[in-house]
Structures are given as C-alpha cells and as structure tokens.
Amino acid sequence: MHGLNLMTCNPEKMDLDDAYKKNLKNEYKRVLFWAKRHKDFNKGDIEKRIEYIYKKDPMFIYNKGSDIVKKFYKLYGEVRSEFHKIKGFTHFKLIKGIVLLAEVDAEHDIYDLLLNFYIKRFPEFVICIKKNNKIYFGTGKKDIKFRFARYKDKFYTIDYNDFENLIKYIEYNVDKMIDLGKFKEEYWRKYYDSQYIKARKNIKLAKSILPKKYKNKIDLDFEFEKLELETKGTSQKKITDFLD
Numbered sequence: 001m002h003g004l005n006l007m008t009c010n011p012e013k014m015d016l017d018d019a020y021k022k023n024l025k026n027e028y029k030r031v032l033f034w035a036k037r038h039k040d041f042n043k044g045d046i047e048k049r050i051e052y053i054y055k056k057d058p059m060f061i062y063n064k065g066s067d068i069v070k071k072f073y074k075l076y077g078e079v080r081s082e083f084h085k086i087k088g089f090t091h092f093k094l095i096k097g098i099v100l101l102a103e104v105d106a107e108h109d110i111y112d113l114l115l116n117f118y119i120k121r122f123p124e125f126v127i128c129i130k131k132n133n134k135i136y137f138g139t140g141k142k143d144i145k146f147r148f149a150r151y152k153d154k155f156y157t158i159d160y161n162d163f164e165n166l167i168k169y170i171e172y173n174v175d176k177m178i179d180l181g182k183f184k185e186e187y188w189r190k191y192y193d194s195q196y197i198k199a200r201k202n203i204k205l206a207k208s209i210l211p212k213k214y215k216n217k218i219d220l221d222f223e224f225e226k227l228e229l230e231t232k233g234t235s236q237k238k239i240t241d242f243l244d
Contacts, residue, residue, distance in 0.1 A: 001047050021058065022059055024058040024059065024062075025058065027061050028054055028058065028061050031061070031072060031073060031076045033074040033149050034075075034076045034079045034080050034083075035073075035075040035079065036244070037079045037110055038075040038076075038078060038079050039107055039108050039109075040075065040110075041075055046068070046071065046072070049068055050068065050072055053068065063112070069231075078108070079108045079110065082106060082107060082108055082110065083108075083110045083113055083114070086104060090102045090114070090118075092118075092127075096170070096171055097168060098123065098124075098125055098126060098170060098174060099102065099126045099129065099170060100118070100126070100128065100168060101128045101129075102128070102129055102130070103130045103131075104129050104130070104131060105131060105132075111129060111131065112153045112154065112155055113140050114129060115127055115129060115136055115137070115155045116138075116142075116154065119140050121140060123139070124140065125139065126139040126141070126170055127139060128161060128163075128166075130163075132160075133160070133161070134157060134158075134160060135158050135160055135162075135166070136155050136156070136157055137155065137156050137157075137166070138155040138156060143174065144170065144173050144174055146166075146169075148169075149166075201230065203227075203230060203231055
C-alpha cells in the first residue's frame with residue numbers, strides 16, 4: 001500500500017492535475033498574447049527567457065516575486081490598458097455615409113485588435129484608422145473586396161496618399177449606401193453634454209480616467225476642453241468654507 005502512487009491511481013486527482021495544467025497554459029498564452037504586442041517586448045531577450053523558464057516549470061507564471069515575471073505582467077498590463085483606453089475614447093469622422101475614419105497613434109501593436117473591435121461593432125461601415133502616413137482598414141461587409149490593398153492579419157493597409165482613391169472605390173463598388181437620415185457629427189457632442197450631472201462632478205476622477213498622455217494618441221480635444229472648463233470652476237475647499 002505504501003508503494004502505491006496515488007497520483008496515478010486516483011482518476012479525480014488526474015483530472016484536477018490536467019485541468020490545472022490547462023489553466024497554467026491558458027494563463028501563459030493569454031499574458032503572452034498581450035505582452036508580445038508591447039513596443040519593448042523584444043528588448044533583453046524577454047521572449048526567449050520567458051519561454052525557457054515556462055518550459056522548465058509552468059508554475060513560474062504565478063511567481064510574481066520574480067523580476068522576469070513582474071516584467072512579463074507589466075508589459076501585458078500596459079498593452080491591455082492602452083487598448084481599452086483607446087477603444088473607449090476613439091472618435092470617428094463619418095465620410096460619405098459609409099467610411100468611419102479615426103487617427104490613432106498607439107504605442108503598441110494593437111491596430112488589428114482595434115479594427116477587429118470596431119468592425120464587429122459597426123459591420124456595415126468601412127473602418128479606417130490612420131497612423132502617420134498609413135491607413136489600416138477593414139469592414140464586415142461581404143459585397144466589397146479591396147484587391148489593390150495589402151492584406152494581412154484580417155485587415156488592409158494603404159498609404160494615406162491613396163485614401164481619396166479608396167473613398168472613390170468604395171462609392172463606386174458599394175451597391176447600397178447606409179441611410180443615416182439627418183445624422184450630424186455634432187450630435188454626439190450634444191449627447192456628451194446631456195450626460196453631465198453637476199451634482200456628481202468629480203474632477204479628480206475625470207482626470208484619472210482621461211490621462212494627458214492619451215491627448216496626443218487620439219483626438220480628445222473636446223473632452224479636454226470640457227474638463228478644463230470644469231476645472232477652472234473648481235477650487236480647493238477648506239472645512240471653514242462650509243461653516244457659517
């Protein structure tokens with residue numbers, strides 16, 4: 001009895017071990033998916049070191065006391081944070097009733113993720129994201145192909161100089177344009193203002209949600225203009241200010 005290996009004789013224990021190993025592998029793949037997109041991921045042979053340690057001991061993924069694991073999760077967190085911030089604050093300009101264009105200057109390699117998100121959200125539009133002199137674009141529409149553009153990772157790429165030609169091509173090849181009625185771009189500004197509740201104003205929270213570093217990554221002029229106006233009317237209160 002004493003020589004019996006319970007690990008190999010207990011089916012429930014085996015299932016638990018297999019499930020745990022699967023969880024370790026999924027966690028590793030999940031963190032790696034985001035960390036690899038970081039602009040500094042290839043510095044210092046991080047990928048090779050992480051892969052080597054993981055193969056020797058998959059449990060390392062939970063050892064956040066290790067410097068390399070902390071670095072791994074730091075890269076992961078910074079990429080995810082940028083993706084979710086930009087995803088939430090990106091403004092699109094409507095062109096010809098079917099093209100949505102936004103200018104985004106992301107630090108990390110997240111353009112395919114942004115496109116994929118917006119294509120699923122607005123499948124009947126052609127989503128275009130401009131970075132420097134490049135346009136990354138794609139659509140959920142099945143009735144149009146872009147054979148002239150470079151296709152990779154489920155999206156297309158063209159030079160910004162060819163953007164006007166892209167618009168003309170879309171106009172010519174799309175059978176039915178989207179009827180947006182009397183839609184105007186300033187409608188969202190009115191909606192933005194309508195959500196303001198003066199009694200719940202919290203400048204500190206607003207600044208933490210809208211960090212200045214994103215001002216140059218995406219078009220946030222309107223939000224910062226509103227924040228600045230509200231900040232001017234806010235001063236530090238002392239306890240005596242509330243006493244008669």
